[in-house]
Amino acid sequence: MLNVDIGVKVKPETGRVMRIGELSRRTGLSTRMLRYYEQEGLIHPERGANGYRDYTDDDVARAKLIRDLVGSGVPTRLVSIVLEQRDDREGTWTSKCDRDFAARLVGEIEDLDGRIACLTRSRDALGELLRLTLTHVGSREASV
Incomplete structure (x- = not known):
């Protein structure tokens, strides 16, 4: 069998490639926060031959979802679990939504x-401290 794999990665057609600055502008997230999300394994940009991070429109949608989850108080450790339960291409929940996932959510709610x-x-x-303070201040002013 002939191996024709030459090690070239071809991105699926998901829109044009952008740099981190444009992703930042389109999502309202700082470049520092985007790098943190990458470090936490929440986003996965490709790296060009020049070492720059390459992002697509799919990354914009994912970063916005992360932003919204974190903004609503979901800790990043749980965001990664939530993201595993979603099919990003379809924007729907996967079959991975099971009892273990539900138990984790119950634990978070507790x-x-x-x-x-x-x-x-x-x-x-x-x-109560404020009430006592105002009572004390009021009684002092009344005695003056």
Whole structure:
């Protein structure tokens, strides 16, 4: 069998190639944040022979999805799991959405509930401190 693989990568037709600066402009994400997302394995740009990162329109859509997930409070460690459950080309969920994924989501929700309860207690304590402070300030002003 003749091996005709010459090691040349050909990108599927997904739109024109752009540099990180244009991706930054199109997504509203800083170049530093895009590099961080790459470091975390959330985006996977091709590298040209010159070492530059090459991005496509698919990368724009993926980076925007990551931005929206992170912006809504989803931690990056969970974003990678969520992205594994999506078919980027179709924009739909894959068959990988299973009980393990659901259990992880339940765990995240339980963690959030715990943090919300803690924040609520902190808010209540600060509110009580404010009430006491205003009562004290009001009684001092009344005695002057």
